[in-house]
Amino acid sequence: MLKAIAIDDEHMALEVIKSHAAKVPFLELQALFSDAIQGFEYHKAQPVDLIFLDINMPDISGIDLAGMLQPETMVIFTTAYSEYAVKGFELNALDYLLKPFPLSRFLKACQKAEDWKQLQPTESNGHVFIKTSEGQIRVNFEELLFCEATGNYVTLYLDQEKIVSRMTFKEMEKLLPSYFVRTHRSFVANKNRMDKIEKHQVQLGEYTVPVSLSYAGLL
Structure with missing residues (x-):
């Protein structure tokens, strides 16, 4: 309903x-x-x-x-x-x-x-299909580290690859389960995959993602 x-x-x-x-x-x-x-x-x-x-x-x-x-x-x-x-x-x-x-x-x-x-995926589904220029690609949430928005495109950073999709950041956020949190106006990150949380950045594997003051309280 x-x-x-x-x-x-x-x-x-x-x-x-x-x-x-x-x-x-x-x-x-x-x-x-x-x-x-x-x-x-x-x-x-x-x-x-x-x-x-x-x-x-x-x-x-x-x-x-x-x-x-x-x-x-x-x-x-x-x-x-x-x-x-x-x-x-x-x-x-x-x-x-x-x-x-x-x-x-x-x-x-x-x-x-x-x-x-x-x-919309539920956290129990564990995945979502993302539309790219090469077709629909399955993305497992546990492998997704973070997403970065650039204009009308979003880049998804996974353990083994990067995927670029034409969509707005708000559309991307709607597809993610609750343990993905906004760290910055252009970044949303997998809280379960954060290795280190600092005042102005978080570490996810080999990547460093910025944290802005307005979103620091979500971490």
């Missing part, structure tokens, strides 16, 4: 989402919020898989709020303003619903979220 909440400052918009959600058998809409901060606080206390999120709201925009969410949280933007679409997808939003949206379009977005959830 896909667990979701909706955040929108317009009451009628929330009612539309509530009505549509009731017709989607694999979706459980747990709560509706007209206040963005209240919705964010709810999600911190009771994390959900998916947030239907308006963009143009008082106090804090949906764009800003989306940037505060954990990487694994899926976001579907719901807005009356098409000019926000590009920015929404830059934030790796799963979909973008332009108001007023019919049930068929809402269902398509929900199905995309359900499909994405099913593709």
Whole structure:
């Protein structure tokens, strides 16, 4: 079951989402919020898989709020303003619903979220398939030391090889189990494979990965 909440400052918009959600058998809409901060606080206390999120709201925009969410949280933007679409997808939003949206379009977005959830690895799986120019390559988590982001590409450093994939860093983080932690805005590392943790860097085998002050508390 896909667990979701909706955040929108317009009451009628929330009612539309509530009505549509009731017709989607694999979706459980747990709560509706007209206040963005209240919705964010709810999600911190009771994390959900998916947030239907308006963009143009008082106090804090949906764009800003989306940037505060954990990487694994899926976001579907719901807005009356098409000019926000590009920015929404830059934030790796799963979909973008332009108001007023019919049930068929809402269902398509929900199905995309359900499909994405099913593709996510669990820690018991122990692996994930990464798309490269040579096709899909299996990556075992225990062999993955760390990942480094450069623009729209991510380099995966394994025990015996390096793999380059065209994806954003946020997309890469969604594929990793919880023992991979961010050490820097461009690096995420396997906490189980760290040989030495210092103030400004960690050692993983022959590699040294930087640690920034904002992420030091995660180690």
